[in-house]
Amino acid sequence: MNSTDIRNRGSLEVIVSERDETIRWSEHGYPSALARWHYHPEIELHLIREGTGFMMAGDAMVPFHAGQVFMLGSNVPHNWISDLDSGKKLPLRDVLCQIHPNRLQALIRVFPEASQLYGLLRRSERAVVLDGASARMAAMLLERMGHYSGLERLAVLLELLGVFVNAPDSEWTCVVTPEYRFEAASGVEDRVNAVLSYIGEHIASDISLEEAARVISMSAPAFSRFFKQTAGISFSDMVRRLRIARACRLLDSTNSDIARIQVECGYANTSNFNRRFRQETGMTPSEYRRRHR
Known part of the structure; x- marks a missing residue:
């Protein structure tokens, strides 16, 4: 390709948080205008509640099933494509939270106890897929987060990130290749x-x-x-x-x-x-x- 190479780009999604809120929590169904190939600077933790299909992340395309939890790094293009009959819908397929990596990096600088998050942030650049008991715990926390705000929401987020940090090797994998490099472009x-x-x-x-x-x-x-x-x-x-x-x-x-x-x-x-x-x-x-x- 020439200098206008468009490899591995998606739609830039602008995340607008509520005032005084750095952790955005939301849920949506499928099909939805939000369920598309896109990217954003915020890190995303994402639960699929129902359905099966394929997840696109960076240069990867892997099967997904209900109960899986994902962590996607900053500006990793992603999309979940459910297999549905015509006219069918999954009303509440997705639940997710998003936070800008700068916030977590600031936490690491202030609190040495959070230093393990640095390795997790690096892993998320390759899209972490969580399964098994770790995914069940992460899913429960993501659902719980929707009932809280403020300091309580932050506490749940830290517990959720701890699940990813402590997940055994058999319950997580990265799906984007190490060679993947993101380049943004419009259209x-x-x-x-x-x-x-x-x-x-x-x-x-x-x-x-x-x-x-x-x-x-x-x-x-x-x-x-x-x-x-x-x-x-x-x-x-x-x-x-x-x-x-x-x-x-x-x-x-x-x-x-x-x-x-x-x-x-x-x-x-x-x-x-x-x-x-x-x-x-x-x-x-x-x-x-x-x-x-």
């Missing part, structure tokens, strides 16, 4: 979110790179480079992962025949569907259904 977010909408609307039918390129008024070669550099994976990989994510949900939550699920997920060829499904999950669709039932 790119609209293109990315338009492409994601196009994929979602056509997940059961034909999806082509050429048509996606036309959606955002780009040539196919330029779009292919743009999407890989921006989303961290190729366009075809993104489509495959979202289709298989839908197949997993249908296998787990319905009694539909596998042949019907295959068609609903945009696969006309059974062998191709089975091959792609195994590529993403490590098992066949029938094996997946047996294991998750």
Whole structure:
């Protein structure tokens, strides 16, 4: 790419806090105007209450499930894409809190006891995913935080950060590659979110790179480079992962025949569907259904 390289950029979200408030707590559903590919300077701690799908963070795209808690560093672009049938909603999917890293860095300077937070801030630059007992504790604290303000909210935040600091190695992982570097630019977010909408609307039918390129008024070669550099994976990989994510949900939550699920997920060829499904999950669709039932 030239000097206008647009790799891994999202929409700048301006976080407006209440007066005399440095810890912002909120909740929202999905779909929502707030659920989009974006970034902000504030550090974010985020709980998914319900649903499954894929999280995009920096150059990573990983599955998520209800109960996971995430910590995203300053200016790491992110988005959670739930797999839902048309017209369906998750009314209260997300609960989160945000705080500017300068506040935590000031705390570290004043209180040596908070020095462990420095390592956590560095980890958050690569998007920390919390699971297991640590995630359950963090989720409880995030929910509790919504009932408090002032000093009580600060106390809950410190306890929440302590859960991340003390989580055993088996209950956390970082998903963004160490080589990831963020560069901000305006306008790119609209293109990315338009492409994601196009994929979602056509997940059961034909999806082509050429048509996606036309959606955002780009040539196919330029779009292919743009999407890989921006989303961290190729366009075809993104489509495959979202289709298989839908197949997993249908296998787990319905009694539909596998042949019907295959068609609903945009696969006309059974062998191709089975091959792609195994590529993403490590098992066949029938094996997946047996294991998750």
